[in-house]
Amino acid sequence: MEKYAEDWRTCFADEAVPLPLLKQRAFNLRWAEQPDDVIPLTAADPDFPIAEPIREALIRHVRDGVMSYAPAQGLPVFREAVAEWLSVHKHYPCTADQVIATDSAAAAMETVARLLLGRGDEAIIFDPVDFLFATVTTRTGADVVRIPISTQSSDDEIIARLHCAQSRRTRVLWLCNPHNPLGRVFSRSLLERIGQWAIEHQITVVSDEIWSDIVYTPHHHTAIASLFPQQARHFISIYGFSKNFALAGLRIACIVTGSQRWRQMMLEQSGANATIAGANVLAQMAVVAALTEARGWLQAFVVHLQQQRDLACARINQWPGVSVHKPQGTYVLFPNIALLSDDSELLCAELLAEAQVALVPGASRWFGPGARGHLRLCLATSKQLLSEALDRLTPVIHRLAEQRSDLRQRLGSKEQQTA
Amino acid sequence: MEKYAEDWRTCFADEAVPLPLLKQRAFNLRWAEQPDDVIPLTAADPDFPIAEPIREALIRHVRDGVMSYAPAQGLPVFREAVAEWLSVHKHYPCTADQVIATDSAAAAMETVARLLLGRGDEAIIFDPVDFLFATVTTRTGADVVRIPISTQSSDDEIIARLHCAQSRRTRVLWLCNPHNPLGRVFSRSLLERIGQWAIEHQITVVSDEIWSDIVYTPHHHTAIASLFPQQARHFISIYGFSKNFALAGLRIACIVTGSQRWRQMMLEQSGANATIAGANVLAQMAVVAALTEARGWLQAFVVHLQQQRDLACARINQWPGVSVHKPQGTYVLFPNIALLSDDSELLCAELLAEAQVALVPGASRWFGPGARGHLRLCLATSKQLLSEALDRLTPVIHRLAEQRSDLRQRLGSKEQQTA
Numbered sequence: 001m002e003k004y005a006e007d008w009r010t011c012f013a014d015e016a017v018p019l020p021l022l023k024q025r026a027f028n029l030r031w032a033e034q035p036d037d038v039i040p041l042t043a044a045d046p047d048f049p050i051a052e053p054i055r056e057a058l059i060r061h062v063r064d065g066v067m068s069y070a071p072a073q074g075l076p077v078f079r080e081a082v083a084e085w086l087s088v089h090k091h092y093p094c095t096a097d098q099v100i101a102t103d104s105a106a107a108a109m110e111t112v113a114r115l116l117l118g119r120g121d122e123a124i125i126f127d128p129v130d131f132l133f134a135t136v137t138t139r140t141g142a143d144v145v146r147i148p149i150s151t152q153s154s155d156d157e158i159i160a161r162l163h164c165a166q167s168r169r170t171r172v173l174w175l176c177n178p179h180n181p182l183g184r185v186f187s188r189s190l191l192e193r194i195g196q197w198a199i200e201h202q203i204t205v206v207s208d209e210i211w212s213d214i215v216y217t218p219h220h221h222t223a224i225a226s227l228f229p230q231q232a233r234h235f236i237s238i239y240g241f242s243k244n245f246a247l248a249g250l251r252i253a254c255i256v257t258g259s260q261r262w263r264q265m266m267l268e269q270s271g272a273n274a275t276i277a278g279a280n281v282l283a284q285m286a287v288v289a290a291l292t293e294a295r296g297w298l299q300a301f302v303v304h305l306q307q308q309r310d311l312a313c314a315r316i317n318q319w320p321g322v323s324v325h326k327p328q329g330t331y332v333l334f335p336n337i338a339l340l341s342d343d344s345e346l347l348c349a350e351l352l353a354e355a356q357v358a359l360v361p362g363a364s365r366w367f368g369p370g371a372r373g374h375l376r377l378c379l380a381t382s383k384q385l386l387s388e389a390l391d392r393l394t395p396v397i398h399r400l401a402e403q404r405s406d407l408r409q410r411l412g413s414k415e416q417q418t419a
Numbered sequence: 420m421e422k423y424a425e426d427w428r429t430c431f432a433d434e435a436v437p438l439p440l441l442k443q444r445a446f447n448l449r450w451a452e453q454p455d456d457v458i459p460l461t462a463a464d465p466d467f468p469i470a471e472p473i474r475e476a477l478i479r480h481v482r483d484g485v486m487s488y489a490p491a492q493g494l495p496v497f498r499e500a501v502a503e504w505l506s507v508h509k510h511y512p513c514t515a516d517q518v519i520a521t522d523s524a525a526a527a528m529e530t531v532a533r534l535l536l537g538r539g540d541e542a543i544i545f546d547p548v549d550f551l552f553a554t555v556t557t558r559t560g561a562d563v564v565r566i567p568i569s570t571q572s573s574d575d576e577i578i579a580r581l582h583c584a585q586s587r588r589t590r591v592l593w594l595c596n597p598h599n600p601l602g603r604v605f606s607r608s609l610l611e612r613i614g615q616w617a618i619e620h621q622i623t624v625v626s627d628e629i630w631s632d633i634v635y636t637p638h639h640h641t642a643i644a645s646l647f648p649q650q651a652r653h654f655i656s657i658y659g660f661s662k663n664f665a666l667a668g669l670r671i672a673c674i675v676t677g678s679q680r681w682r683q684m685m686l687e688q689s690g691a692n693a694t695i696a697g698a699n700v701l702a703q704m705a706v707v708a709a710l711t712e713a714r715g716w717l718q719a720f721v722v723h724l725q726q727q728r729d730l731a732c733a734r735i736n737q738w739p740g741v742s743v744h745k746p747q748g749t750y751v752l753f754p755n756i757a758l759l760s761d762d763s764e765l766l767c768a769e770l771l772a773e774a775q776v777a778l779v780p781g782a783s784r785w786f787g788p789g790a791r792g793h794l795r796l797c798l799a800t801s802k803q804l805l806s807e808a809l810d811r812l813t814p815v816i817h818r819l820a821e822q823r824s825d826l827r828q829r830l831g832s833k834e835q836q837t838a
Contacts, residue, residue: 018485021483026488064437066441071446103696103697104695106694107690109695249488251522276551278522278670281444
């Protein structure tokens with residue numbers, strides 16, 4: 001019988017973070033790539049080990065010892081588990097044949113980009129947003145059209161910007177829902193309007209929903225594809241299992257679409273039909289266990305993350321010249337540091353050198369030009385490590401704020417504006 | 420301490436084949452995709468479970484529970500194990516920084532093809548050869564130039580054909596050494612001549628050496644790159660771990676080249692630097708265990724395969740209208756059935772229906788036009804299953820031979836020729 005969230009709390013206790021192992025095995029700007037005294041709040045990847053039922057399922061599969069080829073589309077048991085999870089837990093009715101297993105969400109995005117885009121085409125992306133949306137688009141030769149978004153943008157503004165950005169060359173709208181790095185969870189009513197706009201203009205909405213399990217009360221994730229079951233060819237969804245179940249190193253995700261034609265074309269174009277692309281069988285079995293036996297672990301993880309979010313936002317909002325919105329979903333914060341520094345790269349370098357905390361600068365190469373004046377930090381660690389990182393950052397931020405010769409003046413004019 | 424080959428013999432006994440598990444988990448034209456009564460000798464993938472030290476290493480890594488991101492180029496421990504294995508056991512001196520982990524050998528071939536080839540370029544491949552060489556070439560827009568090869572082709576013939584095939588547009592020669600499906604292991608002296616020709620004409624030799632551990636006495640595998648250490652940019656090697664260690668489902672291989680420029684370009688072009696491509700961490704750890712703790716298992720596997728080869732060749736050469744050469748390496752046989760049938764697809768369908776044995780037809784889509792008049796069958800099963808398959812095939816082949824109205828006449832003229 002599945003355990004409830006409270007039984008999993010200890011999985012997210014301070015002592016659950018296996019620091020010596022992370023320092024050997026957590027790459028991508030994290031523990032294994034930092035000097036020994038640095039706390040990395042960089043890549044969005046949990047510091048916690050994977051859930052016990054996933055480990056047990058992997059061990060069972062390994063003991064059996066058969067590691068033969070999987071089908072091009074993924075193991076039936078994987079596709080069935082994903083379809084059940086989407087249908088029952090995400091209100092997105094879907095069948096196993098609509099699911100394609102992929103080697104990471106990034107690879108899924110590349111596959112979809114190659115399917116839908118080419119030279120002369122345009123894809124609309126939000127700005128800021130994770131760099132992969134622009135990367136996979138430009139790798140096809142297509143052009144990126146960015147529309148600004150913030151935590152404050154109204155639905156009307158977003159729809160108006162879509163209309164302005166759209167041209168005869170627009171083929172794709174890339175959604176990131178919940179949104180990295182803003183933490184915004186798109187409302188059902190906004191998604192309905194976006195979907196109608198896409199159908200009207202013959203545009204395909206590709207929705208990266210890798211963060212859809214990390215949503216905080218009272219917000220709810222809605223899969224845009226679930227709102228338009230009769231318009232399958234306009235909606236492709238991507239789900240990953242790195243953020244929710246800490247499986248980044250296993251490189252496992254999936255593409256879901258009701259369009260059989262898109263699926264067949266993706267299997268051909270990605271090379272999956274020729275074994276050039278595909279997903280590791282152990283990774284697929286890990287996801288089966290995650291979705292069927294580790295939902296309680298995930299619930300406890302979200303409870304822990306909400307506490308982390310509230311702790312960090314309260315402290316960061318006390319820093320001079322820095323402000324942050326509480327994310328509705330995701331476990332990244334995206335504080336505005338524009339009043340503190342004109343150059344987030346430089347600020348990150350200073351914080352690394354002086355506070356021994358590694359953060360992601362709001363650089364164009366990471367999130368687009370709209371990230372200017374921000375930093376990103378990841379909350380998926382223990383309360384102790386997050387507190388320690390904030391303790392280290394606080395005096396350095398204060399010192400930097402005092403050093404900025406014109407800061408007092410700018411703060412003064414800000415106070416006048418908001419008065 | 421590592422066990423010797425004889426200690427591993429039971430791993431390849433009849434009872435070691437886990438049929439119920441294979442019927443659930445072995446896809447790609449194998450057990451899980453065939454009717455229950457069919458023996459598949461199709462995809463080149465062993466019917467044996469992975470070696471115990473690999474399972475133990477995987478279980479240890481899974482128990483630790485950290486599944487964080489790997490570096491773009493692969494885990495250091497993976498790259499070091501590969502470099503040591505090449506240097507010590509394959510006489511190919513190489514360092515860890517020359518190794519890039521990839522998600523399968525097929526993905527490695529695609530990455531190299533995209534690096535070196537584009538529209539207007541030509542790549543030379545042998546004919547017949549595994550379909551992937553043509554597939555990854557044409558996917559870049561480049562043209563395939565095929566040169567005939569057989570088990571009988573002399574070194575002079577091969578070199579002469581390279582000279583004829585070469586043009587100003589030739590960028591790549593794809594080698595498959597040992598050669599699938601011919602089972603030929605290229606001699607050191609031929610490889611020296613091929614390498615000199617490539618350097619002279621500014622061509623890069625991309626050598627798929629996924630079969631290099633499956634070589635039978637008295638033959639030896641030579642890595643062509645090892646012969647030209649000063650000409651790194653003309654040689655790229657690909658090694659996989661599906662054929663030797665039965666890890667197809669883990670999708671793990673590597674690219675090795677002494678050219679730092681090629682490596683940097685591949686990491687960028689494949690998307691590895693952006694997490695779009697990469698290799699699963701468990702798969703990488705499986706290879707570390709394979710190369711450091713399972714070489715005895717591999718030796719025993721090759722001993723078993725040599726017995727399978729000898730058994731099958733002896734029996735197949737007794738079939739009317741069929742002849743087969745003993746492969747020097749690989750665990751595939753490529754019998755000539757031209758006297759028995761004009762259509763290997765039709766013959767395979769008949770053999771499947773009447774003998775309940777699945778084979779790979781010598782169709783152009785699998786091996787190129789030079790495969791006409793052949794079948795391919797895989798030996799990597801138990802003696803019992805191979806014998807059973809041959810027992811089933813024998814009477815059907817005899818019956819088909821009798822049915823071919825003109826076969827007697829053709830055999831007569833063949834006997835006259837050879838008399």
